[in-house]
Amino acid sequence: MSLDLSLKYKVNVPGKDIWVSVNDLWELDSDDCHFNITHNMGKTASEAGLYEALWRPYELLNISEDDEYDAIILASDILEHVEKGFKELKSNPKKYKAFNPDNGWGTYDGLVSFTQRWIKCLKQFPDARVISSR
Numbered sequence: 815m816s817l818d819l820s821l822k823y824k825v826n827v828p829g830k831d832i833w834v835s836v837n838d839l840w841e842l843d844s845d846d847c848h849f850n851i852t853h854n855m856g857k858t859a860s861e862a863g864l865y866e867a868l869w870r871p872y873e874l875l876n877i878s879e880d881d882e883y884d885a886i887i888l889a890s891d892i893l894e895h896v897e898k899g900f901k902e903l904k905s906n907p908k909k910y911k912a913f914n915p916d917n918g919w920g921t922y923d924g925l926v927s928f929t930q931r932w933i934k935c936l937k938q939f940p941d942a943r944v945i946s947s948r
Contacts, residue, residue, distance in 0.1 A: 817856075817869055819849040821889060821935055821942035836939050847935040851928045853948075854920040858913040864899030864929065867892050871946050890940040893933070900929045 822833040836847045851868075859865040866873045871892045872882040903910055903926060911922040936944075 815853050815948075816850050817853060818945075818947040819868065819932060820945045821847050821939050822945055823939075823942055833943065833945075836935070836942055847939065849928055849932055851925065852915075852920040854915040854917070855925045855928075858903075858910050858920075858922060858925055859899070861913060862899050862903040862910060864896065864903060864925075867895040867899055868929070868932070869946065869948060871895075871944055887944045888940065889936040889942050889944055892944060893936045893940070896929065896933055896936060900926075900933060903929065 821836045823836060823839060824831050825834050825839075856865060856869060859868055870879075870882075871887050872879070872885050874892055874895055875885070875887060877885045877887075903922075907922060910925075914921050
């Protein structure tokens with residue numbers, strides 16, 4: 815099991831709207847703005863204040879879990895929260911490395927890299943819709 819994050823834009827097609835990945839629209843490399851990380855890093859993310867911003871961004875905007883898939887959460891809506899958690903995560907590596915899972919699936923360094931790249935995409939595409947799939 816893992817968390818998948820991506821950014822999408824609405825494209826108007828005659829008769830309907832479709833959501834297209836920013837990777838497809840801008841012909842980015844396949845993983846440039848599409849991310850995947852093990853749920854084993856949830857505890858570390860939670861301790862650093864990143865869990866809601868990554869795993870459950872709808873909670874930051876007081877959207878109920880029942881409405882999360884219909885809600886449109888923009889990159890700009892969560893950027894500040896992700897940056898705050900990232901700053902905390904980076905502030906004390908020793909503390910957060912202690913949460914590395916015993917089974918080796920996921921590491922502090924992996925979460926740092928994941929979050930740093932996610933912030934870059936959030937900044938690059940502030941009007942894109944955040945898709946968080948657990």
